[in-house]
Amino acid sequence: MRTLVWYRGKDLRIADHEPLKVAARDGDVVPVFILDEYFFAPAAARRQPFRIQFLLDSLASLSANLEHLGSRLIVASGRSADLIPTLAAKWKVDRVVAQSWVAPVGRARDRLVSRKLAVPLQLFDTETLGTPGSLRTGNGDPYSVFSAFARAFARDVKVPPPLPAPRSLPPLPKDVKPGKQTLPSLKSLGITRNERVLEGGERAARERLKAWLRRDARDYDELRNLMAVDGTSRLGADLKFGTLSIRTVWQAVDRALRELSPDALRVYQNELLWREFAHSTLFDRPLLLQQPFRAEWRGFPWRDDEDGWLAWVQGRTGYPVVDAAARQLLATGFVHNRARMIAASFLAKHLLIDFRRGERHYYELLTDGDWANNDMGWQWSAGCGCDAQPWFRIFNPVTQGEKFDRDGAYVRAWVPELGLMPAKHIHAPWLAPPSVLAAAGVRLGANYPRPIVDHAVARQRFLDTAKRHLG
Numbered sequence: 009m010r011t012l013v014w015y016r017g018k019d020l021r022i023a024d025h026e027p028l029k030v031a032a033r034d035g036d037v038v039p040v041f042i043l044d045e046y047f048f049a050p051a052a053a054r055r056q057p058f059r060i061q062f063l064l065d066s067l068a069s070l071s072a073n074l075e076h077l078g079s080r081l082i083v084a085s086g087r088s089a090d091l092i093p094t095l096a097a098k099w100k101v102d103r104v105v106a107q108s109w110v111a112p113v114g115r116a117r118d119r120l121v122s123r124k125l126a127v128p129l130q131l132f133d134t135e136t137l138g139t140p141g142s143l144r145t146g147n148g149d150p151y152s153v154f155s156a157f158a159r160a161f162a163r164d165v166k167v168p169p170p171l172p173a174p175r176s177l178p179p180l181p182k183d184v185k186p187g188k189q190t191l192p193s194l195k196s197l198g199i200t201r202n203e204r205v206l207e208g209g210e211r212a213a214r215e216r217l218k219a220w221l222r223r224d225a226r227d228y229d230e231l232r233n234l235m236a237v238d239g240t241s242r243l244g245a246d247l248k249f250g251t252l253s254i255r256t257v258w259q260a261v262d263r264a265l266r267e268l269s270p271d272a273l274r275v276y277q278n279e280l281l282w283r284e285f286a287h288s289t290l291f292d293r294p295l296l297l298q299q300p301f302r303a304e305w306r307g308f309p310w311r312d313d314e315d316g317w318l319a320w321v322q323g324r325t326g327y328p329v330v331d332a333a334a335r336q337l338l339a340t341g342f343v344h345n346r347a348r349m350i351a352a353s354f355l356a357k358h359l360l361i362d363f364r365r366g367e368r369h370y371y372e373l374l375t376d377g378d379w380a381n382n383d384m385g386w387q388w389s390a391g392c393g394c395d396a397q398p399w400f401r402i403f404n405p406v407t408q409g410e411k412f413d414r415d416g417a418y419v420r421a422w423v424p425e426l427g428l429m430p431a432k433h434i435h436a437p438w439l440a441p442p443s444v445l446a447a448a449g450v451r452l453g454a455n456y457p458r459p460i461v462d463h464a465v466a467r468q469r470f471l472d473t474a475k476r477h478l479g
Contacts, residue, residue: 009035010181012096014106015081016088016114017047018135019250020066021210022073024170026132027105032174036181038099039074041067042092043085043192046113053197058341058375059245060199062208066251067191069209079177082186089117093124099184103128107250110140110287111379112294137254137284138165140291150292152301154395157285158278170256204340205375206245213251216242217260225261226269228276235329235344236417241276242342244376247283254280286384289394296383296394304478305392310362319460320355321369323423326459328435329409330354332422339422341375346412352389353403358466360473363390391474399474402467409435425449425456 011031019025031037046052053060071081084091096104108131109115122129133139143151143160151157180186194201206212220241224231231239246252258280265273290296299306319325323334333347343351348370356363367386371377387393391401413419416434420427426434428448433440437450438458445452452458 009103010099010101011035011037012092012099012101012104013037013039014092014104015039015041015070016106016109017041017063017249018109019107020063020070020208021213021251021253022070022077023173023210024134024253024256025107025173026134026171027107027130028177029171029174030130030132031105032177035178037079037177038082038101038180038184039079040082040084040092040095041070042088043083043189044088045086048085048192048197050197054199056372056377057199058202058205058373059377060197061194061201061205062245062341062375063249064191064194065208065212066210066249069211069251071191073173073210074177077174077177078179080180080186082180082184083189083191084187085189089120089124092121093126096125096127099181101127103130105130105132107132107134108140110135110291112290112297113379115294134253134255135250136287137161137167137258137280138288140288143288150289151285152289152394154282154285157288158281161281161284167255167258170253170259202341206242206342208245208249208251210251213243213246216246217252217257221260221264225265225276226272228269228272229274232275232279233346233412235332235347235413236415236421240345244342244378244381248376248378254283282384283381285395286380289384290380293394296387297379300390300392301387301394301396302392305390308362308392308477309360309473311360313359313361316359316460317361317365319457320351320359320361320366324457324460325354326438326457327354327405328416328419328423328426328437329405329413332419335422337370337373341373343370343374344418346408347418348385349389350403350405350408352386354405356386356390357402357470358405358461358463360466360470363387363392399478400471402470404463404467406436406463423456 011034013027013031022028074081092104104125104127118131138161143157143164145151224239228239231237243252243257247254261273261276321334323331325331329347330351333343333351337343352366355361355366363386367382371382384393388396391397391399416431419434426437429437429450430444433444437456438452450456
């Protein structure tokens with residue numbers, strides 16, 4: 009049997025890759041990646057530069073790994089919906105195999121490809137720990153509360169062990185001609201390499217996981233909210249692009265922490281289950297990328313505030329933690345999760361700007377930007393999502409900073425204008441005595457802005473607006 013293994017950007021590995029394993033077991037293997045214009049047209053690529061850099065690194069790593077096993081990654085440019093059926097017919101394959109996608113754009117593409125193919129398209133549900141859409145309430149409905157979903161997962165889902173990488177692969181069949189297409193360079197796409205972006209690829213991902221398990225994993229439950237501490241696993245991009253499978257991470261963390269630190273294990277696996285919940289929710293409700301989960305939020309009177317939007321994007325709101333989050337994103341393609349929540353709450357509630365605008369901005373710039381995770385996070389922060397925080401809970405960016413960046417190290421790292429401010433005043437410099445500001449070289453309204461909104465006033469404005477709209 010001859011099988012076309014269709015790599016699609018969320019499965020860029022050779023270990024625990026079920027489509028590859030099945031193909032290698034049954035005969036000839038033809039690995040293919042399509043440089044789809046949806047992502048790789050230069051204008052599209054430049055809108056998401058950090059993600060494209062990580063993706064190209066990961067593709068280069070995958071290509072090298074396949075060659076090491078005796079095969080080769082074939083790269084072609086065009087629309088996947090056109091090229092996969094064409095290549096499958098040209099190379100006389102008996103089937104096409106791939107990892108399924110939860111995101112609506114991927115599911116629509118797969119329906120189109122399946123209709124065009126003359127051979128079967130076999131999809132494997134390995135983007136998540138369980139089969140998307142399989143967990144249901146007693147009434148047969150999708151879950152809308154995380155705690156109930158997590159209990160059902162623990163009861164009904166047994167996470168299978170990850171599959172080992174093949175020891176070897178057959179060479180490409182002689183009649184399969186790869187052509188001259190190669191992976192594009194960042195330069196050809198108009199992107200400058202950013203050394204602050206994590207290295208992509210399966211080897212780098214495994215090293216990241218091992219290093220974190222050795223270093224900070226045992227204290228994850230205590231470190232994960234401290235914005236200046238590198239206490240999280242930083243595996244978000246690896247899970248997004250599949251350089252590590254979710255099953256591999258689940259098993260490795262379970263094995264390392266079950267006896268050593270059960271509290272850290274419980275909290276970390278809970279985060280993986282939030283990812284599972286986000287993907288399951290999007291699978292069952294694909295319109296979430298266009299509209300709020302809660303129907304009563306549709307038509308919410310968001311404000312058109314371009315000055316506020318630009319201040320938030322550029323990190324010039326006058327609230328140091330919010331500004332640090334904005335600048336960390338612009339510089340590195342990453343934002344600490346606690347800072348993400350504070351920044352998202354500020355945009356939606358302090359500024360009353362449509363959360364979907366912030367969601368798009370984060371999706372484009374985050375290296376680990378993922379439709380399901382990003383949407384659930386933003387809707388949770390705005391108060392309109394599935395199992396969201398109550399809409400009337402509004403993060404105070406000052407007290408959040410004081411609690412989770414106690415000595416101000418996170419702010420100093422990303423807002424250097426405040427580098428000499430003492431910890432006591434760094435999260436609210438406008439309240440500092442003039443002598444403290446002068447000693448730190450801070451000139452409010454000159455080299456660092458005054459707050460663009462007053463917290464108490466903005467909080468009440470949002471509450472009043474929400475009460476009128478939500479009744």
